[in-house]
Amino acid sequence: MNRNFTFLNSITDISEEAFAIIKNISVFRRVPAGCQLVKYGENTSKVYMLVNGIIRCYLSTEEGKEFNKSFYLPISFVGSLTALMKKKPSKFVFETLTDCKLYEIDFYKLMKLCEEDTGFKSLYNKVLEGLYIKYEKRLVELISLDAKERYLALRNQIPNVDELIPQYHIASYLGITAVQLSRIRKKLDGD
Template sequence: MFEQIDNSVSRHIQLTQEELQLFHDLLQYKKVKKKQFLLQEGEVCNFEAYILKGCIRSYYLNKEGTETILAFAVEDWWVSDLSSFAEQKPSNMFIETVEDCELLSIDYQSKVELFEKAPKFEKYYRLLVQRSLGVLQQRFYASISQTAEERYLAFMEKYPHIAQRVPQHQIARYLGVSPEFLSKVRSNMYKKL
């Protein structure tokens, strides 16, 4: 059960057997069915979850109830509301399973304990946050500098494994366009081929 996460961690830091065992002891294994909420708006996020199996999406709802999908996450990725988790304040996002999932999660107090007893993990989590921030910065840049067609092509090129696992209307919400508009974009692209 821990092989995947151990491989992920070992790409960034080297641990002793005792540090690995502490990490394993603090993780909680969970199976979650498709279309279940891990977090809802207004709740405090008390987990960071590593995905062993499945697909998850995080999103916001505006006042009209329209979704804006912030991210999709699949195997070997982490999911959480970083600011809600770090500050232990209510979240303004939803985190929901797209597929049946298997997760290894760590709660806030366990992460504090992990950092105290195995400080090397601070580097690991810092690197994860830096990567996450970089991805968000690139998404923001793309949203203001690229057309919907360019964003769609970039998404399909970068995440073909995700595009096959989530409905087109969710891809549209991730790209910041309506499902109808994405359908027109895709139709125009296929006409050009």
């Protein structure tokens, strides 16, 4: 059975016919590391289903300082959802950290399917619920955990994070400097 079909069925029941329709509004892409899928200020019409690789979402200040908001691992949905829903320019950049395999889905065609079929609407709602849970968890971590605890939570979420993601990206995600992260790692290795 198709792994992507199985994944979508783990979210909500969809038929093979519905899966075929989703495939028809999707394009499979291999994207090299360092590619910006969504650029800052860009109006986008795409959402992505990541099946292999790692993507980061970040915000950049006028001075060029970057703040990582999220890391996406397989299998997950990736996109500038607020920009898509409001049809406004993206405030975030979505960049591949590794070579990635993904499906590029036309968001507006998907929304049309949701209007026409409750099965697609259910899938969309379940994906949104999952994203909300993820963001709420991240917010709780930022508010209630210190830097070491946030790092440990990230390591729990991505066990080999230190091999997969550069230290400066991890530090930015945690809201600390690379030096602080190095100290935390050193202290944990010493315990």
